[in-house]
Amino acid sequence: MTDTTHGIGGLTFDTKKRALPPELGVALALVLIVAIFEILGRIFMHDSFLFNTRDSVDGLFNMARLKIIILQVSIIGIIAIGVTQVIISGGIDLSSGSVVGATAMIAMSFAQAGTVYGAENTRAVFFTQGWVDLPLAVPLLVGLLCGLVAGGINGLLIAYTRIPPFIATLGMMVAARGIAKWWTRGQPVSFPTESYAALGAGMTPVLIFAGVAILFALALKYTVYGKHTYAIGSSESAARMSGIKVARHKVLVYTIAGVLAALAAIVLSSKNLTAQSGMGVMYELDAIAMAVIGGISLQGGRGSVLGTVLGALIFGVIISGFTFLKLDAYYQEMVKGVIIVGAVVLDQWRQSRHSDRI
Amino acid sequence: MSDIVLKTENLTKHYGGVHALEGANFEIRRGEAVAIMGDNGAGKSTFVRQITAVEQRTSGTIWFDGHDVAFKDPLEAREAGIETVFQNLALADHLNVPDNLFLGRELVRFRLGPFSILDYKAMRKATLEGLQKTGVKIPNINNTIQNMSGGQRQCVAIARTATFKSKLIIMDEPTAALGVQETAQVENILHTLKSQGEPVILISHNMRQVMEICDRIVVFRRGRIVANLRKEDTDGQDVVAYITGAKTQEEYAGAA
Numbered sequence: 182m183t184d185t186t187h188g189i190g191g192l193t194f195d196t197k198k199r200a201l202p203p204e205l206g207v208a209l210a211l212v213l214i215v216a217i218f219e220i221l222g223r224i225f226m227h228d229s230f231l232f233n234t235r236d237s238v239d240g241l242f243n244m245a246r247l248k249i250i251i252l253q254v255s256i257i258g259i260i261a262i263g264v265t266q267v268i269i270s271g272g273i274d275l276s277s278g279s280v281v282g283a284t285a286m287i288a289m290s291f292a293q294a295g296t297v298y299g300a301e302n303t304r305a306v307f308f309t310q311g312w313v314d315l316p317l318a319v320p321l322l323v324g325l326l327c328g329l330v331a332g333g334i335n336g337l338l339i340a341y342t343r344i345p346p347f348i349a350t351l352g353m354m355v356a357a358r359g360i361a362k363w364w365t366r367g368q369p370v371s372f373p374t375e376s377y378a379a380l381g382a383g384m385t386p387v388l389i390f391a392g393v394a395i396l397f398a399l400a401l402k403y404t405v406y407g408k409h410t411y412a413i414g415s416s417e418s419a420a421r422m423s424g425i426k427v428a429r430h431k432v433l434v435y436t437i438a439g440v441l442a443a444l445a446a447i448v449l450s451s452k453n454l455t456a457q458s459g460m461g462v463m464y465e466l467d468a469i470a471m472a473v474i475g476g477i478s479l480q481g482g483r484g485s486v487l488g489t490v491l492g493a494l495i496f497g498v499i500i501s502g503f504t505f506l507k508l509d510a511y512y513q514e515m516v517k518g519v520i521i522v523g524a525v526v527l528d529q530w531r532q533s534r535h536s537d538r539i
Numbered sequence: 540m541s542d543i544v545l546k547t548e549n550l551t552k553h554y555g556g557v558h559a560l561e562g563a564n565f566e567i568r569r570g571e572a573v574a575i576m577g578d579n580g581a582g583k584s585t586f587v588r589q590i591t592a593v594e595q596r597t598s599g600t601i602w603f604d605g606h607d608v609a610f611k612d613p614l615e616a617r618e619a620g621i622e623t624v625f626q627n628l629a630l631a632d633h634l635n636v637p638d639n640l641f642l643g644r645e646l647v648r649f650r651l652g653p654f655s656i657l658d659y660k661a662m663r664k665a666t667l668e669g670l671q672k673t674g675v676k677i678p679n680i681n682n683t684i685q686n687m688s689g690g691q692r693q694c695v696a697i698a699r700t701a702t703f704k705s706k707l708i709i710m711d712e713p714t715a716a717l718g719v720q721e722t723a724q725v726e727n728i729l730h731t732l733k734s735q736g737e738p739v740i741l742i743s744h745n746m747r748q749v750m751e752i753c754d755r756i757v758v759f760r761r762g763r764i765v766a767n768l769r770k771e772d773t774d775g776q777d778v779v780a781y782i783t784g785a786k787t788q789e790e791y792a793g794a795a
């Protein structure tokens with residue numbers, strides 16, 4: 182006997198039946214894609230994509246490959262978490278890649294070592310000022326402050342003028358890239374202190390990504406901040422009429438996205454042991470793609486951090502799979518494009534099932 | 540004077556060249572139920588949007604609860620004690636019933652500014668109680684609003700206003716999309732509120748409903764108030780004459 186409740190108009194409702202979470206579909210897609218690469222690998226490369234085929238190493242899975250997949254997507258993944266909450270709130274952020282560039286340059290110049298290979302590092306940006314070998318807190322705070330300012334400006338523009346998010350963040354995209362180039366007139370900034378270099382070493386980026394993901398998964402689900410983010414993305418006017426301070430909330434959402442982009446910049450420059458003005462180009466699109474593949478609706482109001490994490494993994498698997506199959510990078514880009522458009526089409530289709538009815 | 544809950548003086552709203560509301564003088568006292576009637580586009584919802592600060596008025600004064608008020612945003616109006624069912628319902632489609640009921644004033648387990656932790660359990664419990672108290676039946680409160688019928692959505696919006704303590708309730712066409720049974724339910728809620736002495740402004744096109752529930756009828760026409768009628772002194776036909784413009788009360792002769 183099923184437990185039913187009588188509703189308005191005599192309809193019955195099976196309370197035991199629950200809609201499947203949309204993340205399940207994304208997870209299945211991930212499994213499917215891995216399976217495809219596994220099959221293609223067995224046929225064309227006579228090797229396994231997922232499993233360990235070497236006798237010299239222990240374990241069932243090809244851990245080296247799995248590690249690379251996760252490491253590859255962690256840095257853009259950090260940005261994607263910030264972008265996720267922006268998209269859920271009904272907005273978009275095109276500036277994150279450039280904010281990465283500008284932040285990496287600025288943070289790195291406060292993180293340079295005073296001596297390199299036993300000689301004085303006279304090429305350090307702030308060598309004459311004597312700002313070398315600074316404690317880790319300095320570049321960290323300066324970097325995060327860069328993201329805070331950039332994101333804050335995005336938010337203020339979007340919330341208090343009528344500029345659409347697309348345009349406002351496009352402006353920031355161009356301006357921040359300009360700052361990245363202007364900072365050292367295009368010169369790369371290298372040789373960080375040991376403490377700074379540790380942030381991006383080994384699997385640390387994965388840990389940071391995981392920490393950020395867990396933090397924001399909880400914040401979106403269990404805090405007022407999260408609830409209001411969904412509400413604004415779902416219906417801005419309803420949110421306003423219900424008494425949510427929409428403008429203030431949007432400033433917060435974009436500021437957080439900026440700070441997360443800055444965090445990604447710090448980890449990236451640390452991992453590469455250098456910062457260049459061209460860093461992070463196109464990262465904003467990859468981050469948006471991860472979110473969209475993960476089921477975040479570009480129309481706002483829907484999606485979760487878990488979805489974006491799965492989307493990031495799909496992203497990583499595809500890149501790694503193409504390398505594994507020794508396919509050209511051109512194909513990678515093309516397939517990436519197809520997948521992004523496909524994910525948006527899927528979302529439109531999902532939405533239309535609801536909005537056709539009125 | 541002290542039993543006046545809300546009073547507007549020369550309340551005016553222009554949208555560019557559109558004079559949607561022009562010099563509205565209106566008042567409602569404690570325990571009173573006042574109907575606002577008028578054709579489509581007469582300015583009824585515009586009037587509500589000015590009082591609740593969904594929009595900022597062009598000119599005029601609003602007194603609420605003994606003070607001259609200038610609410611900055613809908614939250615201030617709500618916090619001052621004005622609960623509103625807006626004509627567009629103001630529900631977030633992707634959220635479920637408790638989320639919508641508590642939207643903008645969530646119950647929290649502990650305060651951390653914007654990152655205060657939600658108390659889902661308490662909100663769920665209060666929602667079930669609120670729905671029970673108002674007699675609103677929603678099969679599954681975990682369902683998102685987008686999966687509900689028009690009537691169910693309306694019920695959620697009404698339950699939201701009736702659940703919270705307030706000093707004035709405004710309902711903009713609360714039964715517009717409802718079936719017979721659900722309309723009766725909403726009217727029950729209105730009767731209950733009235734018997735508790737709660738002042739209610741009811742915007743409705745339903746003459747029977749207005750005559751049953753309200754003490755007074757204010758008629759809007761083309762952005763102006765053209766009549767203020769006590770129920771005892773009027774009937775349906777009379778009200779219709781004011782709505783259509785066949786009649787205008789003497790004190791409003793300058794209008795319309």
Ligand SMILES: Nc1ncnc2c1ncn2[C@@H]1O[C@H](COP(=O)(O)OP(=O)(O)OP(=O)(O)O)[C@@H](O)[C@H]1O
Pocket residue numbers: 554557558559577578579580581582583584585586626
């Ligand atoms: N944002 C706006 N910009 C321009 N004109 C507006 C705006 N909002 C309302 N109006 C106009 O103001 C007038 C009054 O609209 P309002 O919504 O108050 O009507 P109403 O009396 O509530 O009608 P209904 O019974 O159909 O709900 C209409 O002519 C409408 O077109």
Ligand SMILES: [Mg+2]
Pocket residue numbers: 583584585626711
């Ligand atoms: Mg209206």
